[in-house]
Amino acid sequence: xxxxxxxxxxxxxxxxxxxxxxxxxxxxxxxxxxxxxxxxxxxxxxxxxxxxxxxxxxxxxxxxxxxxxxxxxxxxxxxxxxxxxxxxxxxxxxxxxxxxxxxxxxxxxxxxxxxxxxxxxxxxxxxxxxxxxxxxxxxxxxxxxxxxxxxxxxxxxxxxxxxxxxxxxxxxxxxxxxxxxxxxxxxxxxxxxxxxxxxxxxxxxxxxxxxxxxxxxxxxxxxxxxxxxxxxxxxxxxxxxxxxxxxxxxxxxxxxxxxxxxxxxxxxxxxxxxxxxxxxxxxxxxxxxxxxxxxxxxxxxxxxxxxxxxxxxxxxxxxxxxxxxxxxxxxxxxxxxxxxxxxxxxxxxxxxxxxxxxxxxxxxxxxxxxxxxxxxxxxxxxxxxxxxxxxxxxxxxxxxxxxxx
Amino acid sequence: xxxxxxxxxxxxxxxxxxxxxxxxxxxxxxxxxxxxxxxxxxxxxxxxxxxxxxxxxxxxxxxxxxxxxxxxxxxxxxxxxxxxxxxxxxxxxxxxxxxxxxxxxxxxxxxxxxxx
Numbered sequence: 256x257x258x259x260x261x262x263x264x265x266x267x268x269x270x271x272x273x274x275x276x277x278x279x280x281x282x283x284x285x286x287x288x289x290x291x292x293x294x295x296x297x298x299x300x301x302x303x304x305x306x307x308x309x310x311x312x313x314x315x316x317x318x319x320x321x322x323x324x325x326x327x328x329x330x331x332x333x334x335x336x337x338x339x340x341x342x343x344x345x346x347x348x349x350x351x352x353x354x355x356x357x358x359x360x361x362x363x364x365x366x367x368x369x370x371x372x373x374x375x376x377x378x379x380x381x382x383x384x385x386x387x388x389x390x391x392x393x394x395x396x397x398x399x400x401x402x403x404x405x406x407x408x409x410x411x412x413x414x415x416x417x418x419x420x421x422x423x424x425x426x427x428x429x430x431x432x433x434x435x436x437x438x439x440x441x442x443x444x445x446x447x448x449x450x451x452x453x454x455x456x457x458x459x460x461x462x463x464x465x466x467x468x469x470x471x472x473x474x475x476x477x478x479x480x481x482x483x484x485x486x487x488x489x490x491x492x493x494x495x496x497x498x499x500x501x502x503x504x505x506x507x508x509x510x511x512x513x514x515x516x517x518x519x520x521x522x523x524x525x526x527x528x529x530x531x532x533x534x535x536x537x538x539x540x541x542x543x544x545x546x547x548x549x550x551x552x553x554x555x556x557x558x559x560x561x562x563x564x565x566x567x568x569x570x571x572x573x574x575x576x577x578x579x580x581x582x583x584x585x586x587x588x589x590x591x592x593x594x595x596x597x598x599x600x601x602x603x604x605x606x607x608x609x610x611x612x613x614x615x616x617x618x619x620x621x622x623x624x625x626x627x628x629x630x631x632x633x634x635x636x637x638x639x640x641x642x643x644x645x646x647x648x649x650x651x652x653x654x655x656x657x658x659x660x
Numbered sequence: 661x662x663x664x665x666x667x668x669x670x671x672x673x674x675x676x677x678x679x680x681x682x683x684x685x686x687x688x689x690x691x692x693x694x695x696x697x698x699x700x701x702x703x704x705x706x707x708x709x710x711x712x713x714x715x716x717x718x719x720x721x722x723x724x725x726x727x728x729x730x731x732x733x734x735x736x737x738x739x740x741x742x743x744x745x746x747x748x749x750x751x752x753x754x755x756x757x758x759x760x761x762x763x764x765x766x767x768x769x770x771x772x773x774x775x776x
Contacts (some may be wrong), residue, residue: 372750398770419772420662422749 264309265301272314273298273388278360279318281423284325287367291385293321293328306508361386362477363423365470368412369420369438377412378441384409387466397463398448435478439543442470446491450498457647459498468495475530483539485530486544492527493550496520508651512559525556532634542578545570564593581607585615597622612640620655629659661746663704663773666752668766670740672712676766689763697745697773708742740766744773 273294280290297320301313325491368381383389383397391409395402415421426434449463468491475481475488500518503509531551534544549570557560571587584607592600601622609615620635633656640652670676677683682723697703715731743760747753760771761768 316723370750372754418774419770420753421748426751 258306261309261603262302263484264313265305268301268313268317269298270388272317274386275314275363276321277360277385278364280321281364282360283322285363285423287385289325290321290587292327296324299322316534337486342557359425359477361529362425365438366425366434367416367421367423369434369441370416371433371437372419372421373412373415375437375440376383377408378437379444380405380408381412382441382470382563383445383466385468389466394461395623395645397460406547409529410592435481435483438474439483442467442474443487445470446494450494459501463499464491464495467491477590481506482534482539483541483543486534486541486547487532489527489530489547490543490550492523492530493547493554496523496527496554502647504594506647507654508647511553514559516557524621527551528554540573540577542574545574545577552558562593564590568594581609584623585609585618586614588608589618590597591624594624597625601626611642613639616642624655633659661748662753662775663744663746664757665759665771665773666706666740666743666745666760666768667739667765667769667771668760669737669769670766671736672738673736674747675739686720686763686765689765691765693759696759697743698757702747704744704746706741706745708741709739712738730747 264643276294276297277287277290280294281287284290284293294317297317300320301317307321354528365382367384367581373381380394380398383394384391386571389397392402392407394409395405398405425431441458443596445463446467449460449465449467451459456627468488469486471484471491478484497514497521498644499513499520500516509515527547528551530545531547534540534547552563552566552570554660568587568590571583571590585604588600588603588607591603601619604615604622605617607615616639618633620632620639624627624631636652636656636659640649640656644648644654675722677686680682694703694706712731717728718731719728741764743754745753750770750772754771757768757770758770
């Protein structure tokens with residue numbers, strides 16, 4: 256193996272195994288920060304150790320190496336840790352093959368990172384750092400924030416986990432609905448931040464979308480009886496399926512109705528639709544499942560014109576009932592325009608409290624254009640343009656404005 | 661086991677309770693809560709405090725004692741009472757705090773003691 260191949264192997268293993276290794280080590284050591292430090296060190300050690308012999312199970316090699324280093328460090332650092340270190344020697348697995356119930360470890364770690372005692376923005380950063388294996392620099396870049404801000408946020412969150420004794424475990428059944436909600440929200444936020452970044456030069460941040468889908472898949476596999484976890488995965492898969500068609504050859508934004516549906520990822524669509532059917536059979540609808548169902552109806556239509564807008568409108572009514580919000584009402588208005596005409600939709604959009612939201616003005620602009628009220632449409636597009644900080648969206652708005660003359 | 665301070669904060673510019681009956685109800689609820697956590701082995705210490713107007717601040721950190729007839733921080737919200745409890749982790753402490761908050765009819769801050 257050349258040194259480049261070998262570095263690539265370590266890098267790939269890092270991407271694929273980092274989250275698992277940290278999760279397992281956190282269970283063994285009972286300390287998230289120590290687990291992270293030791294896993295980092297073990298990967299550094301792999302750079303020198305693996306050229307001689309690549310281990311059959313690289314993830315397990317990392318876990319064992321990290322555990323041994325933790326024992327050394329605990330022994331060195333303080334007498335009172337002596338017993339802890341001895342306990343690790345006696346009880347922890349020594350075979351490379353034995354990594355323990357890895358899936359549960361990761362699930363425990365997701366719930367720890369998304370504990371309600373941590374601030375929501377800290378939950379997102381910590382989840383990406385510990386489970387996604389993103390570096391602090393990458394997390395900062397993903398959210399277009401200062402690296403020092405993100406670093407502080409992560410350090411503070413880890414410190415609170417340790418000092419307040421936030422437990423490393425899946426919550427009890429009676430706490431699960433609340434806690435699961437927080438986990439789902441974090442994964443959804445990571446995805447939406449990737450799918451439509453609020454600022455910046457790119458329309459899509461692929462790495463964030465991929466990471467969110469991976470986490471959603473993990474959660475759905477680990478909690479196959481939770482309809483909302485399955486619903487979120489379905490929603491992300493169906494949304495992700497459209498990503499290739501969402502930008503044109505020049506990187507420009509292509510709205511849903513104008514997308515080339517041959518460019519949609521049909522494997523993701525089949526998988527997402529199967530999950531939505533499973534949810535329908537369970538008949539315990541939640542907000543993510545209903546949104547997934549809406550995405551499934553879109554994905555069913557061979558052309559934009561063939562879209563079953565009545566069904567979508569009915570689903571938005573259900574969503575508005577389950578999780579009412581002005582944004583849901585706005586999306587419902589888009590469906591209403593197709594079923595009852597732009598006049599009614601415009602009336603429905605009129606009194607929404609979303610003046611600072613660019614999509615409200617973009618939607619109004621579109622409805623006004625359809626009604627032939629060009630002057631007002633131009634104004635609405637201009638207002639939308641003032642509110643977005645995404646370059647691709649700005650160019651899209653400029654093209655709509657020039658079409659209006 | 662970790663010890664946690666559960667502190668109750670009052671806005672001293674506003675009345676804590678709507679009326680005398682509600683205050684008596686809160687006291688009775690807190691008595692019942694105290695009894696329950698004592699029996700569960702979670703109680704360490706606790707009690708209600710007199711109003712901040714009864715507070716005196718002493719500062720002898722600069723080598724000269726300064727005594728001030730006031731609480732340290734000039735804020736509307738002041739500590740009104742507290743419990744010290746023992747719990748295995750934050751989730752357990754938060755569950756006790758939920759009960760405490762309902763009993764005393766006010767928000768409760770949960771803060772771990774430093775270990776060792």
